[in-house]
Each structure stands twice: as structure tokens, then as C-alpha cells.
Amino acid sequence: MTFQRIDRKIVTGPTVLLALLMLVGLGAVVMRMMNGLGATTNMSDVWPWGLWKSFNVMTLIALGAGGFSSAALIYIFGGEKYHGFARSAVLWGLMAYAFAGGSLMVDIGIPWRIVNPIWMWPEHSLLFEVAWCVMFYLTVLALELAPALFERFNLKGLESAWKALVPIYCIIGLSFFAYIMTHSLIWAVVILAFYGIVAAVLSRAGRKQSTPILLVMFGIVLSSLHQSTLGSLFLLVPDKLSHFWWSPRLPFNFLMSAVIIGLSVIVLERTIAPKVFGVPRQDELLAKLSRFIGSFLWLYLIFRILDVVVEGFSLAGTGHLTVAFGGPEKATMFVSEMFLGIAVPAVLLSIRACRNHVGARTFAVMLVIAGGIFNRLAVCFIGMNLPGEYVPSMIEILVTVGTVATMLLLFTLGAKLLPIYESRRDV
Amino acid sequence: MSRGVLVDTTLCTGCRGCQVACKQQNKLPPEETTFFAKAGGYQNPADLSARTYSLVTFNEVENKNGHFDWVFARRQCMHCEEPSCVSACLVGALSKTESGAVVYDETKCIGCRYCLLSCPFGVPSFEWEKTVPFVRKCTFCFTRQAGGDAPATVNGKALDSEQRARHKETQTKPACTKACHTGALMFGEREELLVEARNRIRKNPKRYVNHIYGEKEAGGTSWLYLAGVSFKKLGFPMHLGERSFPSYAKAAKDGVPHVMLGVGAMLGGFYWYNQRCAEVAKKGE
Numbered sequence A: 001m002t003f004q005r006i007d008r009k010i011v012t013g014p015t016v017l018l019a020l021l022m023l024v025g026l027g028a029v030v031m032r033m034m035n036g037l038g039a040t041t042n043m044s045d046v047w048p049w050g051l052w053k054s055f056n057v058m059t060l061i062a063l064g065a066g067g068f069s070s071a072a073l074i075y076i077f078g079g080e081k082y083h084g085f086a087r088s089a090v091l092w093g094l095m096a097y098a099f100a101g102g103s104l105m106v107d108i109g110i111p112w113r114i115v116n117p118i119w120m121w122p123e124h125s126l127l128f129e130v131a132w133c134v135m136f137y138l139t140v141l142a143l144e145l146a147p148a149l150f151e152r153f154n155l156k157g158l159e160s161a162w163k164a165l166v167p168i169y170c171i172i173g174l175s176f177f178a179y180i181m182t183h184s185l186i187w188a189v190v191i192l193a194f195y196g197i198v199a200a201v202l203s204r205a206g207r208k209q210s211t212p213i214l215l216v217m218f219g220i221v222l223s224s225l226h227q228s229t230l231g232s233l234f235l236l237v238p239d240k241l242s243h244f245w246w247s248p249r250l251p252f253n254f255l256m257s258a259v260i261i262g263l264s265v266i267v268l269e270r271t272i273a274p275k276v277f278g279v280p281r282q283d284e285l286l287a288k289l290s291r292f293i294g295s296f297l298w299l300y301l302i303f304r305i306l307d308v309v310v311e312g313f314s315l316a317g318t319g320h321l322t323v324a325f326g327g328p329e330k331a332t333m334f335v336s337e338m339f340l341g342i343a344v345p346a347v348l349l350s351i352r353a354c355r356n357h358v359g360a361r362t363f364a365v366m367l368v369i370a371g372g373i374f375n376r377l378a379v380c381f382i383g384m385n386l387p388g389e390y391v392p393s394m395i396e397i398l399v400t401v402g403t404v405a406t407m408l409l410l411f412t413l414g415a416k417l418l419p420i421y422e423s424r425r426d427v
Numbered sequence B: 001m002s003r004g005v006l007v008d009t010t011l012c013t014g015c016r017g018c019q020v021a022c023k024q025q026n027k028l029p030p031e032e033t034t035f036f037a038k039a040g041g042y043q044n045p046a047d048l049s050a051r052t053y054s055l056v057t058f059n060e061v062e063n064k065n066g067h068f069d070w071v072f073a074r075r076q077c078m079h080c081e082e083p084s085c086v087s088a089c090l091v092g093a094l095s096k097t098e099s100g101a102v103v104y105d106e107t108k109c110i111g112c113r114y115c116l117l118s119c120p121f122g123v124p125s126f127e128w129e130k131t132v133p134f135v136r137k138c139t140f141c142f143t144r145q146a147g148g149d150a151p152a153t154v155n156g157k158a159l160d161s162e163q164r165a166r167h168k169e170t171q172t173k174p175a176c177t178k179a180c181h182t183g184a185l186m187f188g189e190r191e192e193l194l195v196e197a198r199n200r201i202r203k204n205p206k207r208y209v210n211h212i213y214g215e216k217e218a219g220g221t222s223w224l225y226l227a228g229v230s231f232k233k234l235g236f237p238m239h240l241g242e243r244s245f246p247s248y249a250k251a252a253k254d255g256v257p258h259v260m261l262g263v264g265a266m267l268g269g270f271y272w273y274n275q276r277c278a279e280v281a282k283k284g285e
């Protein structure tokens, strides 16, 4: 598989528009920095997490899950045929994670202290785990993208150094991560030994891969952890989050939906890319990938419904059923999410004719993505049973719009500067 | 031993002495307020905030004769036995001290507000209006509690041992409990306070509902409450259950190294299998 950059003009109408939106977003960030959170957002002591946490952080990270899901598919589960999707998924993931981190700096009260978790280690905190996972995963994404740079600038020396050092970095990284999460040297040694053995065994198994398999594994381990832990964060609010969304199984729901959303984003991206970049259309592959998504959706749907049923039974005796689930509007939202965001696309993607039809397929994955976004917003604020209400302020919305615009802009730039998309003759 | 406060709401007269003492102790700036701004009437200010760490709540409760009684209660940090806020904080800015106080270290805080989100009692407040905001909440006067012995002399007069003991007792209890003149706030060891609370209920079953709020709620809290009417009518959250919230988080967190092993083994296994298959297929060609 060879990749090439998109040889097109960098400045075009749409990129100018994106750049303008980026500037608007930047302006909003400046306003927020100068005037403080109270003056520029609608968050409050009762609604301490708003649009930025829910969309810019939680949703973006779910949207960026395609990086690890596709890596798992391609390198681990033998989906070689999707290899062409790898780099664009990683580039998109890099954007998503970088901007999730960047947005967090806007959201937290004291932006320059975002580095504090690097040297303050309360091993019991779930948010601490997320922080470290995301930091590490950003380095993984960057390392996964590095070959594109090596190719582009012909850095043969660096490339062999990368090949040699990356596995070591992964093993040490995993072991260090285990240590700070548990504060236990034993765990650190166990993980070190385990991945050392894995590396030794796998290095003998079969052909050479373009990406060191340990890097892929590191990325998947980190992603499984933080995608699920973003859900676990809300295990601390069983009293506030409606039990249509809250359950002790929240981490599984998050992991499953992250995989589904991530793969759907790849399908969407691969549908749009031929139009804007002129890369070859790959309808057959997309139909196959959509079939996966369809099956996952069924699983996810069953899991979510069972989840709520179990929650209902376990609460039945306590007399707090209505308090826990919230009013009819919560029920309506839940049913809509299940129906429009999961069931309808599941049906569509299970029908061969729909999968093969660009319009129907794209419609289905867009429903999945919309449902996924709603799910993250619901868990973070819409689904909360709290007094009053929170509606994001203009500044909050502008920052979010600016963030998305900047991500798209940089992604486009990346695709035009680096070999991200597969060459035409390879398809 | 971990300390706590027993709030006997049946003794509270709503004088707000504790609320004022708290303001003084913590040197908190005033707040512009209005009566009847929100339901609650004379409750003032309406809610806890970064400038109000403790608040006497005014509740109108219908009595047997169909008339309304004022019932006063109190809100401040409950200093949970297993605090959600401590479990939440990603930099360890919040911690539970051995004496029971849940304390905040503003030199660590990044302002993520996960503690606000996670608190079952809606306690921590954020300095929203500031450009460098911190989290604020009741400290259980842990600096007072840590105070040493009484000085040998006060105003040039030597203190005898009894005076010294009294001095120490009043100077090391939380400001609100020192201010309370009706005995509605009783400071002491949590275990002893629980015994005291049970005694009061047993001796006076007509006066109290048979419920010590804080004994079990969300894993238990250092602050305990007695009341003559259902706590629901006093605005206390009633659906928290007895399991501490951090125990859910802990279960998830403890799984981390196992996930690292499990996922690693699964990925490695699949990879190896697929590679073998490819090899075998090649040989077969």
C-alpha cells in the first residue's frame, strides 16, 4: 500500500470559510479568557459541566475513536483490505484528541495548570486515568502518523530509529502507566514482563507490518481504557444522571458506542473525501465496513435496552424509580436515541441493498453519529435530573463551532501536505 | 478517630449565628441578597456559594393542625465518610483528613469542576466570576481543629487547668459550633454523636423521626442530623442510597491493570493466530 498527498490548491473557498470560523472561535476563546467563565458561559454550581466538556471533550474523543477501531480491524483482526483507511483515521484521531485537550484548557478554570496531573498522582481518580490515557494516546497517534512524515521528507534514518525505538517506548509506557494507575510496583513489573513476552513472541510471528504491532496494541489498550472511563466518570453521579443512561455498566456502553461512532465517522469521511479531495471511491469496502457497524449496532441496542431493564428491576424495590429515571421527557429522549440513533441505522445497515446504496448508507451512519453525539451530551448534561436548566451560551457555542472548523481545516491541510490517502493505482 | 457534628434541627431557632460565624472565620465577602428571592422566604442567601459556606435553611412545614411551622436546618459540606469529591479530583486537591474534615488545596486545583458535579449534596462552589477561579466550600475549620493547647496566660492573667481546658475546647471547635447557643450544633467524635443521637430519639420518640440523616446516606457523612419531620420536607436528598458513590468508581479503577492484561492477551492472541493463518496459507500455495 502506498499513500500520496492530495495535490490540490491549499487555499480554496471552503478552507477560507473554515479559517474564518476558526477566527470567530478564537475570538470567543479570548473573550472567555479575559472575562472568566461566569461572564461568558451559562454553567453554574448546579450545572458545572456544559457544552465544552460534553461536546469538545467527550464527543470529540468518541468521534476520534476510528483511529483505534480501524487499527484493531486492520492489524489485529486481519482486515488488511482496510489498510488504506489507516492514515486518514489516525490523522482525524489526532485532530480530535488534540482539540479535546485544547478545549479542556478553555474549559477548566486555570488553563495553565492542565499539566498538573503529570506530577500529581491521585491513583483513585478516574479523571486522572483519562488525563494520562489521553496524553499517552496522543503520542501513540503522533507515532502512528510519523511514517507519513518520513515518506514525505525522505527521512530514512529517522524511520529505522522509529522502528527500533517505538516498541521499547510502548513497553515502558505501558508499565509506567500501570504504575501510576495502581501505585504498585508489582503491577508495573507484571505489565512490563507481560508486554515484554508479548513483544518477543509476536516479533517471530509472521510477516513484517508497516506499523510496529506493539504501537497498535498500546493504542488499543489505552483507547479501551479511556473510551470506557469517560463513561465511568459518571459512575459518581447515580443520584443525578437519569438511569436511562446511568448504570454500573456505563463504561461498557461507552466503549461499544465509541467503536461504533468511530467506524461510522470513517465511513462518512470516506464518502466525503472522494468529493472534496478526488480520492477514489471505495463503495465496496464501505459497504463491508457498514455491515460490521450494523452488527455492532444490534449488539449495542440489545445491551442498552437490557441495561435499562436491569436498572429498572434493581430500583423497583427502593421507591425511587421516578426520581432515578426522571420525567417523561427523559423517557422520550431515551426512546428517540434508541430508535433513531441505533435501531433505524441498524436495520438500514443490515439490509444489503441499503448498505450498497451510497445515500442510504450515508444517511444511516449520519444517524449513528448524531445519536452518538446526543448520547454524550445526554450523559454529560441533558440527561441530568437537576433543578433549573442549562443552555449553552453564545460564546460556548462559538468556541465549539470554531473548534470543529479548525479540526476540519487542519485535517484538510494535513491531507494536502502529507501522504495520507492511498494512491489511486492501489485501489 | 473521626469527628463530626450532630445537628439537632428541633433545637435550632434560625438565628443564623453559625452562618455569620462561618463568614467571619473564613473572611468571606458579603453577598447581595433579597428576601423571598426564591422559595424559602427568609432563607438568605438562597443557596450556598463561593461566598457562603454554610447556610441556615428556612423550611415551611405543615403541622398537625393544618398550620405552618418554620423548621430550620443547615447546609454545608457534609464531610462524607467516603467523599465523591475526593474520588473525583484528578490532582488530589481534595482529601479527607484523619480527623474527618474534607479539605481543599487550592495550589493544586485546575478548576475542572468534577468535584462540583460529583458531590451528592451540591456543596462545592466555583468562583465563576473570577478569571482565576477556585473551588470553595466548608473546611470543617480544620485549621481551628488543629490548634494547639491554650496559652499559659490570657490578658496577663494566668489560666488554671480548667480554664485552659475550656479555652482549648472553644478555640478548637468549628466556628459554627462555637457560635450556636441552643445546642443545636454538637461537635464531637462521630461514633459518640451517633450514640447521642440514638439516645435522643429513644428518649423522645415523639419529638424525632426515627432517622439519623448522614448515618448511612451515600456511605455516611461526618455531619449528622436529627429532625422532627421527614428530611424530605427539609430539602435533603432522599434517594442517595447507602452505597458510597466512590465505590462504583473504585470498582472501575481497580480494573485498569486487569484490562491492560486482558486486552493485551486478546489482541496478541488474535494477531498471532491471524499471522499463523497467513503463513500456513502461503506455505500451501
Ligand code: SF4
Pocket: B076, B077, B078, B079, B080, B083, B084, B085, B086, B102, B118, B119, B120, B121, B122, B123, B124, B137
Ligand atoms: S458533601 Fe460534597 S463536598 Fe462535602 S465531602 Fe461530601 S462530596 Fe465532598
Ligand code: SF4
Pocket: B088, B089, B090, B091, B092, B093, B094, B108, B109, B110, B111, B112, B113, B114, B115, B116, B135
Ligand atoms: S475543580 Fe479542582 S478540586 Fe475540584 S475536582 Fe477539579 S481539580 Fe479537583
